[in-house]
Amino acid sequence: MPIRPEHVFLYPIDWAQLSHQIRFVRAGGHCEHCGRPHRQKVFHLGDGRWWDRNRQCWRNGRGRRVQRPTENILLQGRWTPVVLACAHLNHDPSDSALHQLAALCQRCHMLHDGPEHRRRRWMNAHYRRALGDLFYGPYPKLGGDWITPTPLSMLDDHRSGTSSR
Ligand SMILES: [Zn+2]
Numbered sequence: 792m793p794i795r796p797e798h799v800f801l802y803p804i805d806w807a808q809l810s811h812q813i814r815f816v817r818a819g820g821h822c823e824h825c826g827r828p829h830r831q832k833v834f835h836l837g838d839g840r841w842w843d844r845n846r847q848c849w850r851n852g853r854g855r856r857v858q859r860p861t862e863n864i865l866l867q868g869r870w871t872p873v874v875l876a877c878a879h880l881n882h883d884p885s886d887s888a889l890h891q892l893a894a895l896c897q898r899c900h901m902l903h904d905g906p907e908h909r910r911r912r913w914m915n916a917h918y919r920r921a922l923g924d925l926f927y928g929p930y931p932k933l934g935g936d937w938i939t940p941t942p943l944s945m946l947d948d949h950r951s952g953t954s955s956r
Pocket of ligand 1 (some may be wrong): 822823824825826827887895896898899900
């Protein structure tokens with residue numbers, strides 16, 4: 792995932808080296824959540840299950856061996872090239888403690904970051920509405936009424952996406 796310009800100073804100076812160390816030395820070039828190999832095209836079913844060509848078995852989104860799919864894999868299956876990125880597990884780019892970093896494929900990265908990205912989008916919209924209220928009067932009149940009250944999922948550490956992996 793590219794580093795946003797406003798975040799660049801939060802990353803340690805040796806980020807490139809650190810990221811390389813995590814992805815290729817510690818993780819051995821495999822996603823640390825699902826096991827997919829870096830820079831290989833992987834055949835998968837879209838729900839996390841993928842064919843591990845090296846070990847000749849199917850794995851699920853957590854990297855565990857699963858039974859051969861019963862559905863028609865020619866219809867359900869797709870090829871996707873895997874690219875590993877080094878992710879911050881606590882979403883804080885200034886905290887590069889090794890246990891907070893993980894080598895993740897695009898799919899696992901998206902699943903991990905999804906709830907946090909939704910939370911930030913909602914917060915940004917909320918701030919905009921608050922500023923709008925301050926300077927221009929109540930925001931709903933100006934078309935901001937789609938911003939709903941804080942969803943429950945954002946009040947606790949609810950992780951809705953993890954069960955589907
Ligand atoms: Zn993965």
